[in-house]
Amino acid sequence: MSLTNTPPTAELQALDAAHHMHPFTANGELGRKGARIITRAEGVRLTDSDGHELIDGMAGLWCVNIGYGRSELAEAAARQMRELPYYNTFFQTSHVPALRLAARLAELAPGDLNHVFFAGSGSEANDTNLRMVRHYWALKGQPERRIVISRRNGYHGSSMGSGSLGGMAAMHAQGGLPIPDIVHIDQPYWWGEGGAATPEDFGRARARQLEETILALGPERVAAFIAEPVQGAGGVIIPPESYWPEIQRIVDKYGILLIADEVITGFGRLGHWFGSQSYGIRPHIMTIAKGLSSGYQPIGGSIVCDEVAATIGQDEFNHGYTYSGHPVAAAVALENLRILDEEGIIPRVRDEIAPYLAQAWGALADHPLVGEAVSRGLMGSLALTPDKASRAKFAADPGTAGYICREYSFGNDLVMRHVGDRMIIAPPLVITPTDIDELVARARKTLDQTWAHLQREGMLRAAA
């Protein structure tokens, strides 16, 4: 039964398979299987073309912070389209939505992060950051400071620059990435890589790789370090508490710029406006996108500190996008920020919803398939393992068990993603305790089915 007036699913899938190239997808295989077609959404729930209702455990792609169906944002967009649908901010012009949004972001951002360079996405914003930090050092008379240090299994976008900043091996394997002068260090992933060390010792050791790398390269060649406060696309990797204070110490000691990629952690996901506030990090630049507009419009940007902005402002910065500060996107973002603020969504996440999720999601750790069940704010993950005690990986190729689990999850009307053999969630911030109970119940059923499947297929074996 279709709840909408859309054509039958098979017809839509055939059109999709014939003409639509999906991102991060083996399109031939998807074409044979047929994509799930999402037609409507409200609150934390999606409806597909067959009328199934799913809980969206991923807030779209980590972005629909205020939930679906907020007509105020549609009205803000329509109003702005009638008044001024487009104008640019190049060549000595400005417009009201962009300047108001910049001013609002300066108000919300911590410290002296008072200046905003707009982009259309997180990838574009990180490309801006890469050029901005190198140009900053050139203007400071240190043009040899070009290297940006980032992390393996970090994610910063999909363009040549941002994909190079990211540390995704599968991305680097295609199309000639990374570009020069980007150096990757290891991630603070204790469960997967910490061995016998305590989480705290391991977190400190991984942070000290930054110092070792700066010293090996020569501090005079290092421009910046970029990292996500909590790695999202890498599998919701929550760093040990020792990690960020040590990173901050090192960044301060060598005077390099710190870029916090807040594309996922910004706008309430960790119970503060920005993840940096949750960890006490003091970045010089923050990358933003996604939750800035709750995904209702494509918009991103860089929030830049006084000193970097003043230095960049000495010269013409030869950089910008047609849609930098797009008026419709900016108007929608402003309305989204108003709702986040006036409805007290972020303090509710911090004081009520995140602790509730931590307890309900954390309880999945008793499942035989689950090595750890962790969350921070409204980002959560499970490590699937054939042997909890030894934190073992599966003998099967990485991601095989995770993919099976994801398929059961979709079958149970829960959008839960897999990254390798980690299962991840990042629901809309407006999720209620009742919805969380439902989400966790579906996740548990999914784990039971996955465990039975793996047992049946003889796949509960640890890698040698």
Ligand code: PXG
């Ligand atoms: N930084 C971070 C931390 C991100 O998570 C980007 C930058 C790039 O943003 P744009 O708007 O250019 O996509 C992201 C995006 C996944 C997945 O598989 C995650 C993202 C994008 C696509 C897929 O979890 N994050």
